[in-house]
Amino acid sequence: MTMGKYAADISSIKEAHARIKSLIRKTPVLSSNSLNDISRRKLYFKCENFQKSGAFKFRGACNAVFSLTDEDASKGVITHSSGNHAAALALAAKLRGIPAYVVTPKNVPICKLENVKRYDGKVNFSEANIRSRDEVAYILRQETGAIFIPSSNDGRILSGQGTISLELLEQAPQIDTLVVPISGGGMASGVALAAKAINPSIRILAAEPKGADDAAQSKAAGRIITLPEVNTIADGLRACLGNFTWPVVRDLVDDIITVEDSEIVKAMKLCFEILKIVVEPSGAIGLAAVLSKTFQKNDAWKDSKHIGIVISGGNVDMAVLWNYLNKSK
């Protein structure tokens, strides 16, 4: 396989698809006339909340785990994650019959923790900061010899997440614009690489919480910016770009829109009430972005008529969802 200037390309994404196709779910695409009316566009929701493990993360994790040689795989895999990548990796490891060690902060949403345990992931808690996380992970790697699988910044992960575009642009080829959440940039990069290879004129818009807008700041500065702290309800969007994801985001993501947490909550409510789907805050941000004034009033996006929105995941505690929705009244 010839690899271009990035950590993944359309070939590696197609190879990933061939590798994981029988393991992942081909998620459906939903639409709603009411939401089309509200947004004044035609929206196509790619429901990765229905993906195995409840989030798109299973695509990348699966591709990484099933790319390992038998020898490497035999010692197991390890990661740190706020939740969805951890559960996805645990499930992928379980399917390959190897152990998965997971370092997770103590403040992880309960349902995400339960997901990791459901798939027999071996949970190790750290404090909710990077230093503690890295320490716990370092010790575990020393002890087990397990292979580290990052949540975003990895070619195998990018290639796995890119399979979303392969499916979606086959399910709704009329799509002219794709809106994706951005955090570590694994999904945004994979989706952009695949989509622009299939249709060079397609536009990619990433959506980011205002309280964790490192990607938007990085795009503006032309280099990776990291934030000393982040503040958003979108627990899946608190990571920052890495050296493999940044070049793709820099070159192929056309713009990044930031939205308030209150806009995310409103979008979650619309997903619940109109689409009848359960979406976590990170998963609702694409809809929030499309409904935002920033998007609606920006002439640059007025020709975006058929918009694919990736609903990234559905792992939200009922009690938490209820609290959010109540606060938004």
Next chain:
Amino acid sequence: MTMGKYAADISSIKEAHARIKSLIRKTPVLSSNSLNDISRRKLYFKCENFQKSGAFKFRGACNAVFSLTDEDASKGVITHSSGNHAAALALAAKLRGIPAYVVTPKNVPICKLENVKRYDGKVNFSEANIRSRDEVAYILRQETGAIFIPSSNDGRILSGQGTISLELLEQAPQIDTLVVPISGGGMASGVALAAKAINPSIRILAAEPKGADDAAQSKAAGRIITLPEVNTIADGLRACLGNFTWPVVRDLVDDIITVEDSEIVKAMKLCFEILKIVVEPSGAIGLAAVLSKTFQKNDAWKDSKHIGIVISGGNVDMAVLWNYLNKSK
């Protein structure tokens, strides 16, 4: 069209499908390894909560409204309904460009009422009893000359609802058993008629709340039994069988299982947490039935390995859902 012994047959159902195909949504079929494990079967969820108007009722309403002659249609349509049929009829009428008059009890769920209004249905309230409902409807019909479209007991409605089977048995032809909610019997009848015409060996199981078990009592007695009052959280399952639906239920529905409201709530919770979909109580009853001891321990159903479950609708107020789920802890 030759009609057999019932108010609908496979020909009228196929005609209905041709009539409404471009208007309805072909809803996706979801599945879950976790729920397969819990139920010890393979389950195929036909997600009519994603149907336009949020419930399967749109199929029948659409078929009825678009079957009318222009002259009949011109005066509009009228119905009484606890909610989903009302909204479905309003939407179908709106699409045909005619008025829809809706008589609805004062205790209708808010989101269902909002649905009716969203589609420009003209709402008229009655008390929550049959006498008041019929009085209000009678006066309205006199005033408007609108055509009455029943929610269940009507051949056009049966034919419309039967299109669920046409889609589902094409999407998952391995299905050997279909589980459907039963109330007025329109969906159970339509689904049974179509499914048994396509695959005579398929089995139909209807699910009914214990607090509104008129259909189960009717099957046991061999004649229509009506109840003086009903008591269930499943607001869509409080109607009783009629002269067109009863013969089909009597002959083609293999059995009726009754479940407690608490089992319905548990099933709603599983839909929320595992399938990531929003389901109203009536819509969760099929899963509740399959997970019930009554089903799991009954040898008659042990050969049901591939079970299609119709998720009838998703119109539930968030606050109500939360209350139910909290009570079930």
